[in-house]
Amino acid sequence: MGELEGTYRILQSPGSRLGAQKNTGVSTLEPEQKSSAMTTSKQKNKGLQLKVLMLDDTEELFDVESKSYGEALLIQVLKHSNLIESDYFGLEFLSNQSNWIWLEPTKLLMKQIQSILDTELMMSFKKEQEEHIQTSILHTMYKETLLIRCRIIVFRYLFALQIKRDLTECRLTCSENTATLIVSHLLQSEIGDFDETLDQEQLKMHKYLPNQEAVQEKILQFHKKHFGQTPAESDFQVLEIARKLDMYGIRFHPAFDREGTKINLAVANMGVLVFQGTTKINTFSWAKIRKLSFKRKRFLIKLYPEPQGTYQDTLEFLMSSRDQCKILWKSCVEYHTFFRTYDQPKPKAKPVLFSRGSSFRYSGRTQKQLSEYIRSTDVRKSSYQRYEL
Known part of the structure; x- marks a missing residue:
């Protein structure tokens, strides 16, 4: 089969779920992917001005250093919107392969966006479930x-x-x-x-x-x-x-099952969903999933064994490209960490010589951490003056 490109093991030991006394963290194993970003010496020596489409459809320009990470831009956008609920929001952009991609806070901007000066990012809710x-x-x-x-x-x-x-x-x-x-x-x-x-x-x-x-x-x-x-x-x-809409907050990831049937996969707070058209036909809860991985165009879900044996141990779905596979896999990592764990997973040390698999991990706060932070924070009045109380 060859090496898996991305692996995410869902821990079920005490501490990996909300309400547990201790968190053991979440394991991710991956090699750094070859960057497709193109940079010039001129861009390296000066700052960048990036265009962001806000939720109210206004366009704002933000200045960042050329060697900034995604977090630097995200902080400016959230500060402009006077938001403390930062982990519900993100910035997405259209790649050269016409895929919508979320900006990663822990990765250099120049390594994420190919035509960085010509790309408009869009502020959106990342986790907009019911x-x-x-x-x-x-x-x-x-x-x-x-x-x-x-x-x-x-x-x-x-x-x-x-x-x-x-x-x-x-x-x-x-x-x-x-x-x-x-x-x-x-x-x-x-x-x-x-x-x-x-x-x-x-x-x-x-x-x-x-x-x-x-x-x-x-x-x-x-x-x-x-x-x-x-x-x-x-x-x-x-x-x-x-x-009240069944499909609110659902983003489809087109795929095929092992029989060649066209389906749609989606990620939600409760787990991975499977649709035929717009009809949900299956839900694989996080509690049933042992590991998520992808290899080239194949997205793999490894389940815990069931006494009845209703499902195969490993489910395999074929997607249109490796990029689409990785987008879905990253979304699963983020959703599981945000909704099902108490603490952020600890970053793994980078290997000195060689590495295998994606180094991606969720870098924000979990839902539990965010709720506790908001309760304990002296929240300032928002800059929005539209409403009268």
């Missing part, structure tokens, strides 16, 4: 004070912006009726109570849906029903609708 946007979760993250309530409103606002983007880019799978209802709440949030002239002008200037003209009348009818609703209340309604 339970993150429920009111109960947000309220457990924060103590109830007026200042913290302001942060909750800002957090919801950013989620609503992400949902708006997902609708526009056809990333949110839902019925036409649901899509028009979401847009009507977005209109209420952006321009206030229904006014036919203002509504038509707003819909003319802004594209919310690919088939917007065909459903415009339905959007206006829904908007009439939201009279008196504040922007914060409208954002809350958008989140309430989105969290």
Whole structure:
């Protein structure tokens, strides 16, 4: 079979799960991949100005040193947005192979982005699963004070912006009726109570849906029903609708199973999901998964043995390219570490001469650490002034 390019072993010993007394960490074994980034001597000797598309669709320029790591840019973007919930957000960009890739904080910018001066990065939620946007979760993250309530409103606002983007880019799978209802709440949030002239002008200037003209009348009818609703209340309604959708926060990774059947793989907080079309046919929870790995175009899931023997010990999926395999594998590493462990895994020492497999590991805080940090932090008022409390 040859050497695996990426291996991630899911530890089940005490401390690897939330609530355990001690954390043994998470093991990752990989060789440093050959960088495809192209640099010039001119770029090495000066700073870089990078363009980032924010969640509100504004473009911002950020200055970083040419030898900066991804973390330097990410910190500037999060500071600009006045966010402390940093581990829910990330920057993604389109590679030369037309793959959407998340910027790695612990890796040099020049080694990640090939045409670094011509590439626009996009700020996005990295972990936008259903339970993150429920009111109960947000309220457990924060103590109830007026200042913290302001942060909750800002957090919801950013989620609503992400949902708006997902609708526009056809990333949110839902019925036409649901899509028009979401847009009507977005209109209420952006321009206030229904006014036919203002509504038509707003819909003319802004594209919310690919088939917007065909459903415009339905959007206006829904908007009439939201009279008196504040922007914060409208954002809350958008989140309430989105969290009930089966496909919210799901990003498909097309693949084939061993029988050659076309399927879609996805990563969620509970484990790895398998879809046929948009119908979920299987869920492999983290508790059942022993190890995740990839070799060239093959993505491998090694399961713990079951008494009934329903599944094979190792599941194999064929993807379109090695890059697609690695993108999915990295996503699994991040999700498992963030949701299922208490502490960050300790970095492994770099080998002096040779190494095998990817050196990638999750570098942010876990969900448990983030919640504890927010509870203990003196949160400053957000720069967003859109809402009145």
